[in-house]
Amino acid sequence: MTENSTTISLLVAPARVVRGQHALLPAIEYILKLGHRPLIVGGERSLKLSQLQGLSDRPELEIATIGYTPDCCESTLDRLMVAVTTHQADVIIGIGGGKCLDTAKLLAYRCQLPVVTIPTSGATCAAWTALANIYSEAGAFLSDVSLAKCPDLVILDYSIVATAPPRTLVAGIGDAIAKWYEASVSSGHSTQTLLIAAVQQARVLRDILFQKSAAALAAPGGDDWQEVVDATVLLAGVIGGLGGAQCRTVAAHAVHNGLTHLPGSHQALHGEKVAYGILVQLRLEEMLQGNQLAATARHQLLDFYNEIGLPQTLADLGLSNVTIAQLHHAATLACQPDSDIHRLPFTVTPAQLVAAMVSTTIIESRAELIPISERNI
Known part of the structure; x- marks a missing residue:
């Protein structure tokens, strides 16, 4: 949502969504309405999916494919923009996970081309949104970019998503x-x-x-x-x-963004770090506002996480050996002035955020901060 004193512009939904078992093949007719020279952006696994054979079988489509790593960073986007020019692409197709789809959307935005998103898993809502995240070559979150529109076409093919872990x-x-x-x-x-x-x-x-x-x-x-x-x-x-x-996004995603700057967290998926971030946000509400409803919600989530296998602790994210200094670095980044954490109805300092990060699974009877020096990771 962008706004000034008189107008609000909503970017609510893609122009078209096609979903179902084996939805890709019938959706090719909608791709052809957008262009005939697609550049397909994907990872090695995604580009080998057998379902893509239907695209290459269509003589009306002149296809080029290209990888997107390092994930959605400026050097990758520069390389892909050269590929767009070389292929004379008239439509971008992203097939993959969230970072792949963000790359495809941002590439299309910069080249002023239509974009088709084909998610290969249920890991994020990136296929839908008018938003893309930019990362460093090392995988650290740098910023998000608001795009001019949601994708022109989303193809949610359950038979493709079912192949994901x-x-x-x-x-x-x-x-x-x-x-x-x-x-x-x-x-x-x-x-x-x-x-x-x-x-x-x-x-x-x-x-x-x-x-x-x-x-x-x-x-x-x-x-x-x-x-x-x-x-x-x-x-x-x-x-x-x-x-x-x-x-x-509020504090849960801000925690994710900060954690991406710790290399040890890179084995954890985006949604796993966000899920942990929810626990941290609720812990902040509990500690800084004395909100017992937040404490109840946190314990309900811990039960749910245990049932389906979401991470509950820093160790679950691959950060069992993280130091307080490293956590403070991540927390400082999460608390930068432009961070979404400031959408909370109270102020959070890096020290308070670290305290919440290391105590999300500890049941306590009081709602004040325990000194960091007394915490065990």
Whole structure:
């Protein structure tokens, strides 16, 4: 959502969404309406998917493919822009996970071309949104970029998503469920109609994930699994579209962004770090506001995380040997002036954030900070 004193511009949804089992082949007709010389951006695994054979079988399409690593960084985008010119591409197709799709969207934005997103997992809502994250070549979050529009076409092919490791959908559940905990604290008291709608959709999303995630993971490809994939890829994007940045990210994503600057966390997926960030955000609410509802919500989430396999501690993220100095560095980055953490209704310092990060799973009877020196990671 962008706004000035008189107007608000909403970027709610892609122009078209095609979803279903083996949805890619019939969706080619919609790709042809966008262009005939696609540059397909993807990773090694994604570009080898058998379902892509249908694209190369169409004589009307003159296809070029290219990898996107290092993930969504400026050097990669520079290289891809050269490929766009060389191929004379008239449409960009991204097929892969969140960083791949962010790369494709940002490439299309910079080249002023239409973009098609084809998610290969349920790990994020990147296929839907008018937003892309920029990372360093080392994988550290640098900034996000608001795009001019949502993708022109999203193809959610369940037969493609079903080939992804189950861990990716678990991560997507962590990323999606954050919408409730972040939107409710940043916008839960709003009287604006669309913000109210976004927050309530976030509540619906949370409830769907609580009710269906375990069954979905137990039966990949089944009805519950498809509903959860719809929730993580599509409904999560709807919430950010309706509510804008205010309903998109708060402290949970800020914690993710800070943690990406610690190399030890790079083995953890985006949604896994965000899921941990939700626990940290609730801990902050508990410590700094004395909010016992936040404490109850945190313990409810711990049970849910244990059931489906989301990380609960720094050690679960690969940071069992992290030092307080390293955590303080990550927390300082998470608390920068332009950070989404400042959408919280109270001020957070790096020291307070570190205290919350190391105490998310500790049950305490008081709501004040325990000195960092007394904490064990």
